[in-house]
Structures are given as structure tokens and as C-alpha cells.
Amino acid sequence: MSSDLLLEARGVSKSYSMSLSPRERFFEAVFGWTPDKPHHVVLENIEIEVRRGETLGIMGRNGAGKTTLLGILGNVIEPSPGSTITRYGTIAVLLAVGAGFNPQFTGRQNAELFCSLMGLSSAETTARMGAIAAFAELDDYFDMPLRTYSSGMMARLGFACAIHVNADVIIIDETLAVGDANFRVRCYERIQQMQRNGQTFLLVSHSPNLVANFCTRTIVIEKGRKVFDGPPLEGLNVYKDIRENLAAGKKPLPNGGSDLIAPKLRLENVRFNEVVGGDGKRGILTCDLVAEAAVSDPVVSFGIRNQEGITICSYDSERDTTELKTMSSGERTSLELEFKNILLAGAYFISARVAERVGDVTLTLGTHHNIARFDVVSKGTNAGLVDLSVKLTTPSTSHNDPAAEVAIS
Structure with a gap:
């Protein structure tokens, strides 16, 4: 022993x-x-x-x-x-x-x-x-x-x-x-x-x-x-x-699971991946928007929350320049939500909402919390929510030289 x-x-x-x-x-x-x-x-x-x-x-x-x-x-x-x-x-x-x-x-x-x-x-x-x-x-x-x-x-x-x-x-x-x-x-x-x-x-x-x-x-x-x-x-x-793997094997549920069920629209095949490029880490959420019936003006929104329930950011296609086209019954549209991942260490959850714009009113067809989860692992000890790449430098210090001072009138 x-x-x-x-x-x-x-x-x-x-x-x-x-x-x-x-x-x-x-x-x-x-x-x-x-x-x-x-x-x-x-x-x-x-x-x-x-x-x-x-x-x-x-x-x-x-x-x-x-x-x-x-x-x-x-x-x-x-x-x-x-x-x-x-x-x-x-x-x-x-x-x-x-x-x-x-x-x-x-x-x-x-x-x-x-x-x-x-x-x-x-x-x-x-x-x-x-x-x-x-x-x-x-x-x-x-x-x-x-x-x-x-x-x-x-x-x-x-x-x-x-x-x-x-x-x-x-x-x-x-x-x-x-x-x-x-x-x-x-x-x-x-x-x-x-x-x-x-x-x-x-x-x-x-x-x-x-x-x-x-x-x-x-x-x-x-x-x-x-x-x-x-x-x-x-x-x-x-x-x-x-x-x-567990989430992928679950059946769609009205209030849980990996798919979002709505009367006219639903999200399927929700996946989250992280890629590392020249500009750092990026998070990518992919899913399919499926129309169960004709939708003239579909709207989708996403929100990212931390494990304390604090909303870190949100996205709404209605406020973006990207417009979703009219969808006929049975039509499927692939969506890809990409963001720069500057979040500090912790667990994060993505929620979604599907809606339809009718005149001046936006009708919510379905909401769902936690369609995806991702974890940020860091060896750093900084506190807060995001990494703003703050750097501390020590520029060269010059001593006051009375002879070099310029009078300002």
C-alpha cells in the first residue's frame, strides 16, 4: 500500500x-x-x-x-x-x-x-x-x-x-x-x-x-x-x-426538451457549437424553423442567461435588418445565430421565442427556456459577466522639468 x-x-x-x-x-x-x-x-x-x-x-x-x-x-x-x-x-x-x-x-x-x-x-x-x-x-x-x-x-x-x-x-x-x-x-x-x-x-x-x-x-x-x-x-x-446526447434523445415537449412546440411554428434540431478563430471564440446556435401552417411574417428571438437568471444579451429578428421570408405550411428554414463569446467562466442557457407579425401587432406563438446550454471554462479569476480584454500598462513616466514647461495664456 x-x-x-x-x-x-x-x-x-x-x-x-x-x-x-x-x-x-x-x-x-x-x-x-x-x-x-x-x-x-x-x-x-x-x-x-x-x-x-x-x-x-x-x-x-x-x-x-x-x-x-x-x-x-x-x-x-x-x-x-x-x-x-x-x-x-x-x-x-x-x-x-x-x-x-x-x-x-x-x-x-x-x-x-x-x-x-x-x-x-x-x-x-x-x-x-x-x-x-x-x-x-x-x-x-x-x-x-x-x-x-x-x-x-x-x-x-x-x-x-x-x-x-x-x-x-x-x-x-x-x-x-x-x-x-x-x-x-x-x-x-x-x-x-x-x-x-x-x-x-x-x-x-x-x-x-x-x-x-x-x-x-x-x-x-x-x-x-x-x-x-x-x-x-x-x-x-x-x-x-x-x-x-440525452437532450438529443428526448421527445419534443410543450414546456421542455430540445425542441420547441408552437401552434404554427416550431424549432427543431437545436445545436450549439463553439469555434475558435482569429478574432477569438464565437458561439454558434443552429436550428430549423418549421411552419405547421402558413406564416406571413415570422419572428424569432433568442436570449442568453447565466445560471443566476440574469439576461446577458438578447436578439430579436424584428429589430434586426434580417427579415424572415413568408413561410408556407410544411416549409423549413435553417437558422444560425452567431455571437462573439466574451463571457466569463460559468454556465449559460439560451431561450427562444417564435412569433408572427400581424399588422402592427406581434403575436407570440410559443416560448421555451433552455433550448441549449453551454459552459465557459476559464483559468482566470476575474469577476463580472464578460471579458472586455482590459489591459493595464505602465507608460514611461516623465519628471516635471520647469524649463520645458510652456506657458498657456
Whole structure:
């Protein structure tokens, strides 16, 4: 066994019996008897090694099994028989917000309990309370019951506890997603500081930027199976392909899916690609506009929003010089929306609207959110929404020379 190996998982699986009665659950728990019932497989034959100093990012769609895997690795969830988990160090686990805390205890009491469960002595726990309270910034709430906390306050307490108990491995399951922006920045700064000191992390995140900037290795889980284990940027591409293939296979839905359904117009074959040219990155959305009935003056509009719902920009063919021609029933027109991608790191979503101009009135025929998603991954740390290519220079400085001054009258 290598001295830097902290966590080793072999053949990890997890399944749940479906529709068990209370009596059947009793016999299963006490006697190990499993009734002949269908099982829901959550994880299947997962193999993982985690070494000292790594930051392992785990990605996957909702329901892929990520949280269950973290719970098993952190000794919170019992795996199915045949699974082998070997832990060579202490592990601090942050799963669901507030998980493991007693809502009747104060923040301080929960922090003391957390430290005690991590093996700290009473003296060591007392010595850490000041640092935990200071990082959590809960003020008077630190000595109030947890039931009075918001989800963001519980996230503050949980993260503050986890980083002050000297755990060999810290497991975080999207807990930081519920904190306010300033607190998240402080958490990320602390994670980077701890990484420089050799701390090991396991992170679950849907954020491509977090994975690209913080993780040294990435695992992608799909339908309970490990489908990728390797460099973060390659893992992001695998995760992106999974999402896009899923979207392409969905049937058109009135309020969701990859196609937009409208009474007279619809969008089909929506695709997004990014190209890199001499003038930088450009985003290209392609789709087909299909007329179910004759439309004399079709109108399309698109909007780009970030994951906070802020509209970054919008386009409306009605306000553009490009006019869409009259479409007869069954006619199909290919559309291509191109824009210069100067967006900063994050996830972005494109929405669409189809309409018809009738006289002085524009009638909306259908709207749809999130027909396409794209991710901008950057190693930069600039804040804001767009990259304006701002540069700071230091022009040569000249000293005032009285003899060279020119009087202006």
C-alpha cells in the first residue's frame, strides 16, 4: 500500500429493495433476508483510489449516484454486500445542508459535537471554537439553536467545522451552492490555501469552472457506473457529451426538451457549437424553423442567461435588418445565430421565442427556456459577466522639468 493512499474503494455497489413492507424491512435488517422484490440499482461496481494532495471532482447528472457514492466513501451510507472500502485517514463529510447536525443544539454545541466525532479531545475542541465561529460569521446565532438557521447559515457552520478538524480528506457535496456569494468566495480561497498545504478534497459539483480550476482529477458517473476517470478538462467534455446526447434523445415537449412546440411554428434540431478563430471564440446556435401552417411574417428571438437568471444579451429578428421570408405550411428554414463569446467562466442557457407579425401587432406563438446550454471554462479569476480584454500598462513616466514647461495664456 502506497503511503500516500488515503481512500480505496473496490467493487462498490448500492441497491435498494423496492416496495418493502415494514415487516419485510424488519426481516431484511435483522436477519439479512432479502425478499424476492425488484431492486433499484444506484451504484454498480465502482473502483476509486484517492491519494494525498488530490482534489477529486465527481460529476454526473441528477440521480446518477454521486451523493450516494460520497456517502459510502465517507462511511455515512452502508454499501451493498461485496463492496470493499478501505480508509487510511480521517474523513470530514459535508453532504446535505445540515446533515449530521442536531436542530435542537446551538451552532456551538453542534460544532463541539462535530469535533468530538472527528476524534478531537476536549481541549483541542475548545481551542478551535474561536476559529470556527470567526469563519462561519454567525455572530449571535452561533449560540442559538440550529432550527433557527437558514440553509445558508447551516452551510457556513458545516464548512467552518470541516476545515478546522485536521481531517485527511474533506468531502463536499455541493454544500457551497446555497451560501451567499461573498461566503462562497471565502470558501474557495480557503480551499485553494488548503490545497497548497496538501489537503485532499472530494467535491461534487455541476460547475465546470469549479472543476476546471480546483480539481486535479475528475470522475464522471452515469446511471450508477463510472464512465470516466482522468484529467478534469477531458471529464468536462465527457459530461457535456452525456448531457447533449440525452437532450438529443428526448421527445419534443410543450414546456421542455430540445425542441420547441408552437401552434404554427416550431424549432427543431437545436445545436450549439463553439469555434475558435482569429478574432477569438464565437458561439454558434443552429436550428430549423418549421411552419405547421402558413406564416406571413415570422419572428424569432433568442436570449442568453447565466445560471443566476440574469439576461446577458438578447436578439430579436424584428429589430434586426434580417427579415424572415413568408413561410408556407410544411416549409423549413435553417437558422444560425452567431455571437462573439466574451463571457466569463460559468454556465449559460439560451431561450427562444417564435412569433408572427400581424399588422402592427406581434403575436407570440410559443416560448421555451433552455433550448441549449453551454459552459465557459476559464483559468482566470476575474469577476463580472464578460471579458472586455482590459489591459493595464505602465507608460514611461516623465519628471516635471520647469524649463520645458510652456506657458498657456
